[in-house]
Amino acid sequence: MRKPSLRAYRIVSLFMLGCLLFNYPILALFNVGATAAGVPVLYVYLFVAWGIMIALAAVVIEGGS
């Protein structure tokens, strides 16, 4: 069995970050009526966090070892 690489640890960490970001109670912090630039903050948060997750995934998985 090969030792898990640093990238493997990064991927798992990112996965756990995703589980945290898209879950109670972090979600509840944004589940308020307020708006940012006219858009409800919950919607802004979800899409921004999602976008960041995707960007991080691209860097971690496609990037060099």
Add this chain to the structure above:
Amino acid sequence: MLQGWFIVTVSFAYIGLLFAVAWFADKRAAQGRSIISNAWVYSLSLAVYATAWTFYGSVGRAATDGVGFLPIYLGPTLTMLVGWFVLRKMVRIARLNRTTSLADFVASRYGKSALIGGLVTVIAVIGILPYISLQLKAVSTSFQILLGYPEVVMPLKVGSVVVMQDTAFYVALFMALFAIAFGTRQLDAAERHEGMVAAVAFESIVKLIAFLAVGVYVAYFMYDGLGDLFARAAGRPDLEVLMAPLGGAAGSYASWVWLTVLSMFAIVFLPRQFQVAVIENTDERHLKRAAWLFPLYMLAINVFVLPIAFGGLLHFPLGNVDADTFVLTLPMTQKAEGLALLVFIGGLSAATGMVIVEAIALSTMICNDLVMPILLRVRAFRLSEQRDLSSLLLDIRRAAIIALLMGGYFYYLLAGEAYALVSIGLISFAAAAQFAPAVIFGLYWRGGTRTGALAGLLAGFSVWTYTLLLPAFAKSDWLGADLIEHGPWGIELLRPTQLFGLAGLDQITHAMIWSMIANVGAYMVGSVLRRQSAAEHVQATLFVDVYQQTGEPGSPWRGATSASALQTLVGRFLGPGRAVELFTAYARLRGVKGVDELEGDRDLVRFAELQLAGTIGAASARTMVATVAQEEPLGLEEVMTIIDEASQVIAYSHRLEEKQGELEAATQELRAANERLKELDRLKDDFISTVTHELRTPLTSIRAFSEILHDNPDLGPAERQRFLGLVIKESERLTRLINQVLDLAKIESGLAEWRTAELDMREIVLEAVNATSAIFKSRGVRIDTRIEPMVPSVMADRDRLMQVLLNLLSNAAKFCTPGTGRVEVRLASDGDVVRVDVEDNGVGISPENQALIFEKFRQVGDTLTEKPSGTGLGLAICLRIVGHFGGRLWVESEPGRGSVFSFDLPIPASDARRLVANA
């Protein structure tokens, strides 16, 4: 312009374009220049996940509970992250085993069990039918709405139309034909469909463009940007709840979490997802790109869902337009004909993509894991005698596809109207999630067994049927709502939507919780109840340790067949021509001229099995190969050998451990002995230095007094007499000391002479007291004796015993205060021993000194300031004498209150009852 004939023409033109794409991809594949072997195409093909359900239904769900649709797309984002581990493992296994479908994969893992493959197929078919019907519903509804242009009219309810005039029926029929044309034109040993994948990837682009176009149009042309849209929505009190929808009436956090979990499973275990992600994967490395590109696609196709939903809610305030149709109806209200048509094509793309892949995946499963195993086993069909079965296989698949689409259509008639699109889709998701425990545990836990997988699948599927499928039927008036409201036989606890009283959850969450408990629980119990069979164990190891394998997995076949027999067998399923090609290529690979020269060894059998597995699935392939080759009986005997070898190793290591333990113990003993020797050596040195020191003290005195006498001849007679007396006294002490040292040395070296005889202790004690009475009298100490009248005789040396007694008595006299001193000597017997106590009321001995006084040259008291009043050897000698006769010598004392010195001697067994009479 949007006449019916025009829409149909455009649709068929689009389908034609898809065929062109597929044809091109197949042609390129045949030339060996695959266009789908590309990370971008792979990622786009995964987007078959976004069906008509996403295309129309997400907006519908967003219109009722805001962000509630998002977990369905967030879950796959998370799954794709760990896909590099989980999916890659599945891809590797599928490639090595030529897996043809999800059912084949699960069956392979659990000992190539045909039963498991069949069960998975049944669950998949029943579970996915609602999903297929949903696509039909979406296409036919959107078609009818578009027909109504420029009016926005909702189509009639199902049931009010005759089947032959129902658009959905024709949609189903045409879709079946597409799927047949795409997926079952030829049989391939690899069971890959490059054309299909290319077409699906193309469709993914089309549906994304269509959806983004509507989104931009609604947000920026109908309204003045996102801010304006949301600001207007905020002005509507009934829409306020959608601004912060979580935790409220619109959706709980529990259902958010469970939807995420559900979609995490769905992205892998929906048969079509498994097909494109695992079976059609051409290179493991594509998973890297897909890990972020596919989530990005999901993000893009969802970004405008909420704006469209709000736009629709604002534009149709009366609620007379179904939110599921907003994507299409909003452009229609603006007379944007071209956009509306694009939307319809986008929706058609989403639906056909899903139906084609799903139908191919399911028909492969039905053919390979349900129909073929039965046909091959039932002798009445005489299938094993037919020469060419390849056309039969294709026919079975075609029939399966038609049956699936018709099944979907009838489900649509039955339950389709009762639900919004999203709810129907989720029922299918929950069914696919039932495969998760069997596959995931199967990938990482060698101990998962066939029994466990069967039990888990059955339990999970049963709960799914009861908590989701039954209520779906009940809502359609087909089964009556009684069951849902009051439970079966009026047992409220068993109500399908509130099983065991679990209320307050939405239906999907409720069903997921119970079905996962049942599924995982049954899997675990089943796995630990019974031992794995040998074949299962082999497959389990093959799956779990797939990364440790180099090249082809081990073959369970024994070389006992001919190459031609195998070629004939393969030919019957793949077609004789194809079989000749394959075997000739294999022969070339092995470096022989032709098929005739090939040996029917295990490698060749394995090769043939793999070719068959790629066509009819692992379970059937094994059955078929077994008809011409003998399976290696990895039976009890071999398993026992393996276990035996293992236990021998264990026994050997146990013996090693024992030996090591013994060695350690011996080392310990040696170390202790060495310590003891060192200690004895040190004691000897101490002894010599102490003895010389003790000898020097009286010698110094003698020499000093002698010198005084010698140097002073004129010393008075009285003085001279006193000095001479001192010299004599010191000489006597010196003599006594030397005698005792010799005595001790003799006793310790075992050279002492012992004259052992039967002794009457009473006589000895009395004599000792008599002998010392003078000393006591002179010191003014009273001595009493208390002697029992009947005391057994002991075996000992009389003189030695006397020596002990005299020593103890003179010590007692020495340490008593003159005048008030009192010593008592007691003699008693308790049947086993005779015991002598010498008690005094002298100064006593402190507890820390009590052990020391028996050591050589130890004297209690400060030896520096007080003149020693003995040799310091007396008690040491007494201890050895008593010890020699098997007795003990000890002291009990309290400082200031006196001491009791006691010793006992054993009574010889034969004399135990022979008492010595009072003399």
